[in-house]
Amino acid sequence: MEIIKVEGLKKYFPVQKSFLEVLFSKELQFIKAVDGVSFTVKKGEMLSLVGESGCGKTTVGRMLVGLEEPTEGRIYFKERDITSLRGEKRREIQRHIQIIFQDPYASLNPRMKIGEHITDPLLIHGIATNEEAKRMAIEMLERVGLVPGEQFYNRLPYQLSGGQRQRVAIARAMVLKPEFVVADEAVSMIDVSLRAAILNLLMSFKEEYNLSMLFITHDLSVAKLVGDRIAVMYLGKIVELGEVNEVIHKPKHPYTAALLSAVPSFEKRDLRVGIFGDVSNPIDLPPGCRYNPRCPFAKDECRKAEPELIGTDRHSFACHYPLDIVVE
Amino acid sequence: MMSLLEIRNLSTYYHSRRGVLRAVDMVSLSLDEREFVGIVGESGCGKSTLAFSIMRLIQPPGEIVEGEIIFSGKNLLELNDEEMRRVRGKEIGMVFQDPMTSLDPLEKIGDQIVETIQMHEDIGKKEALEKARELLESVGLPGNRVNYYPHQLSGGQRQRVMIALAIALNPTLLIADEPTTALDVIVQEKIMNILKKMTSEGRSIILITHDFSLAAEKSDRIVIMYAGWIVEMGDSKKLVNDPLHPYTKGLLESVPDLWLERRIKTMPGLPPDLVNPPPGCKFHPRCPKAMDVCRKEEPPEVQVNGRFVKCWLYGV
Ligand SMILES: Nc1ncnc2c1ncn2[C@@H]1O[C@H](COP(=O)(O)OP(=O)(O)OP(=O)(O)O)[C@@H](O)[C@H]1O
Ligand SMILES: Nc1ncnc2c1ncn2[C@@H]1O[C@H](COP(=O)(O)OP(=O)(O)OP(=O)(O)O)[C@@H](O)[C@H]1O
Ligand code: SF4
Ligand SMILES: [Mg+2]
Ligand SMILES: [Mg+2]
Numbered sequence: 001m002e003i004i005k006v007e008g009l010k011k012y013f014p015v016q017k018s019f020l021e022v023l024f025s026k027e028l029q030f031i032k033a034v035d036g037v038s039f040t041v042k043k044g045e046m047l048s049l050v051g052e053s054g055c056g057k058t059t060v061g062r063m064l065v066g067l068e069e070p071t072e073g074r075i076y077f078k079e080r081d082i083t084s085l086r087g088e089k090r091r092e093i094q095r096h097i098q099i100i101f102q103d104p105y106a107s108l109n110p111r112m113k114i115g116e117h118i119t120d121p122l123l124i125h126g127i128a129t130n131e132e133a134k135r136m137a138i139e140m141l142e143r144v145g146l147v148p149g150e151q152f153y154n155r156l157p158y159q160l161s162g163g164q165r166q167r168v169a170i171a172r173a174m175v176l177k178p179e180f181v182v183a184d185e186a187v188s189m190i191d192v193s194l195r196a197a198i199l200n201l202l203m204s205f206k207e208e209y210n211l212s213m214l215f216i217t218h219d220l221s222v223a224k225l226v227g228d229r230i231a232v233m234y235l236g237k238i239v240e241l242g243e244v245n246e247v248i249h250k251p252k253h254p255y256t257a258a259l260l261s262a263v264p265s266f267e268k269r270d271l272r273v274g275i276f277g278d279v280s281n282p283i284d285l286p287p288g289c290r291y292n293p294r295c296p297f298a299k300d301e302c303r304k305a306e307p308e309l310i311g312t313d314r315h316s317f318a319c320h321y322p323l324d325i326v327v328e
Numbered sequence: 329m330m331s332l333l334e335i336r337n338l339s340t341y342y343h344s345r346r347g348v349l350r351a352v353d354m355v356s357l358s359l360d361e362r363e364f365v366g367i368v369g370e371s372g373c374g375k376s377t378l379a380f381s382i383m384r385l386i387q388p389p390g391e392i393v394e395g396e397i398i399f400s401g402k403n404l405l406e407l408n409d410e411e412m413r414r415v416r417g418k419e420i421g422m423v424f425q426d427p428m429t430s431l432d433p434l435e436k437i438g439d440q441i442v443e444t445i446q447m448h449e450d451i452g453k454k455e456a457l458e459k460a461r462e463l464l465e466s467v468g469l470p471g472n473r474v475n476y477y478p479h480q481l482s483g484g485q486r487q488r489v490m491i492a493l494a495i496a497l498n499p500t501l502l503i504a505d506e507p508t509t510a511l512d513v514i515v516q517e518k519i520m521n522i523l524k525k526m527t528s529e530g531r532s533i534i535l536i537t538h539d540f541s542l543a544a545e546k547s548d549r550i551v552i553m554y555a556g557w558i559v560e561m562g563d564s565k566k567l568v569n570d571p572l573h574p575y576t577k578g579l580l581e582s583v584p585d586l587w588l589e590r591r592i593k594t595m596p597g598l599p600p601d602l603v604n605p606p607p608g609c610k611f612h613p614r615c616p617k618a619m620d621v622c623r624k625e626e627p628p629e630v631q632v633n634g635r636f637v638k639c640w641l642y643g644v
Contacts, residue, residue, distance in 0.1 A: 103427065
């Protein structure tokens with residue numbers, strides 16, 4: 001069953017201009033942060049979302065949990081259209097849809113005890129009494145490796161390191177036993193040894209109550225480890241989507257291949273697909289394929305027509321001249 | 329030759345009702361000109377505290393309790409506040425792990441960069457703004473982002489603004505605390521090239537990261553921290569190919585590598601409570617090689633083939 005389905009999702013932000021630019025410009029311009037994204041997440045599925053910094057990953061996540069209103073497109077949660085659900089109705093489903101924010105420094109309230117961050121959602125949703133909530137919070141803190149839980153419960157955010165804060169954010173999202181979680185770079189500050197433990201923990205939630213996730217990460221090895229499928233975004237669009245092993249070992253889109261080529265690794269592969277220059281400005285998108293100015297394989301067609309995402313459930317891609325390579 | 333930075337027996341503690349938390353515990357470390365050093369270690373092991381100590385930004389209840397930090401021949405711990413302010417930014421720059429340590433949420437990022445530049449350089453607003461645009465472009469952001477407020481940027485874009493702020497003054501030593509946690513590998517590579525280029529121009533870099541493969545690929549030397557100690561330190565390639573300390577070995581085995589078809593091993597146990605660390609070697613409860621002596625006495629710090637290691641396995 002599909003737990004989340006997104007269709008043609010778009011988010012345009014008005015461009016910020018300096019005072020003079022505002023005076024002299026005629027039209028309003030937009031940053032096309034998300035520009036027509038469609039995908040589904042099945043029950044119990046982990047969908048990894050990777051892509052260049054600024055390509056729109058967080059914006060997709062924020063729209064899913066209702067923190068940002070889509071410019072266009074629809075979002076379904078268990079077949080129910082939740083795109084413009086607000087107020088009381090939103091709160092009802094909010095319990096089942098959680099987000100772990102990207103920046104653990106901004107997402108914790110500096111004046112609130114660590115433990116209260118976790119008991120708060122329990123109390124708001126009327127799930128537990130004060131006492132139960134405290135016990136559940138301490139247990140959750142220990143599960144994310146903040147031991148002794150009792151001691152971390154009483155600390156304030158500034159007393160925690162970056163990775164410790166990230167684990168508080170994970171504990172806060174998971175304590176509600178949500179059905180769907182957007183995890184936005186949730187382990188980016190957690191070192192490798194502990195990260196493995198945290199990823200295993202997320203996996204155990206998946207097994208325990210069939211949790212589904214959109215797992216946003218810039219780290220391909222994490223994306224591979226966690227994901228059942230991977231979606232690769234570039235400048236507001238999904239350019240490749242498929243089963244993890246398909247996408248990692250048989251990348252079709254030149255951007256995916258360039259990403260794979262740049263991964264620091266102890267086991268260097270001979271994959272050397274390049275990329276030119278810098279990301280295009282999401283205000284003035286190039287005609288045709290939006291990747292064409294940076295693509296080493298671009299031909300005339302690429303500068304004319306925008307490729308659609310085509311293929312099968314196992315593997316689809318948006319490229320006129322897909323690669324035919326196997327990376328072992 | 330005198331090294332650029334020489335830290336001797338540095339200890340930084342946080343005081344609390346529960347007792348004293350030894351975040352940095354008798355650490356000694358030196359750094360040469362043009363050197364690129366990576367500091368790696370588990371979450372909470374004291375990396376940021378070490379960096380804050382060098383910048384002298386430790387706030388109560390934190391306190392540098394002993395040690396020396398000699399930078400360019402002067403002991404930073406003996407400078408007055410005004411002298412230290414002059415060191416910060418221009419001589420020692422820092423990219424903070426917490427974006428909001430260096431970014432003001434209520435001010436456009438262009439203005440923030442301009443202010444930083446003008447604080448240290450005597451140039452006009454227009455020229456400084458031009459420089460701000462160039463800096464943003466050098467880290468892969470369109471120059472017109474000068475008009476944006478921090479919250480209008482993506483996580484990785486914010487991180488790059490902080491890098492731009494820190495390199496704006498071209499500091500002699502740049503400490504970058506997890507500067508690329510929100511960046512994809514292609515942009516990360518770009519940033520690393522900027523740092524590398526700085527070393528070729530005579531600057532030095534301390535890269536704090538939990539990404540072992542990144543540190544291994546980019547830095548000349550790696551420092552491994554555990555529970556406030558430096559437990560191993562030496563040439564990056566040699567350290568990765570032949571780790572000496574059991575912790576380093578465990579850390580290497582738990583690195584998820586994209587191309588290795590294995591389930592990553594998790595290191596057993598958790599980092600210790602730094603208020604009540606285990607006696608002897610702080611790593612002993614998690615160490616597969618622990619011996620009797622490890623449970624009782626602090627391990628010696630020894631040099632093995634030019635590598636620093638703090639472990640009883642190499643003791644005398
Ligand atoms: N202001 C503070 N008061 C009390 N304890 C603190 C304070 N700041 C940090 N600590 C503690 O000191 C230890 C070291 O923290 P530090 O921030 O240096 O870790 P780190 O190695 O940078 O970790 P990370 O990789 O997660 O950022 C941690 O156990 C942390 O909880
Ligand atoms: N409130 C806003 N106003 C204007 N532009 C915005 C706003 N929020 C995001 N943007 C822009 O939308 C684009 C996408 O941002 P988003 O945060 O979704 O990227 P991301 O893929 O999560 O990047 P990262 O990996 O760096 O976190 C960026 O160019 C960003 O500057
Ligand atoms: S001193 Fe002993 S316990 Fe510590 S790392 Fe070495 S062998 Fe292991
Ligand atoms: Mg983001
Ligand atoms: Mg830190």
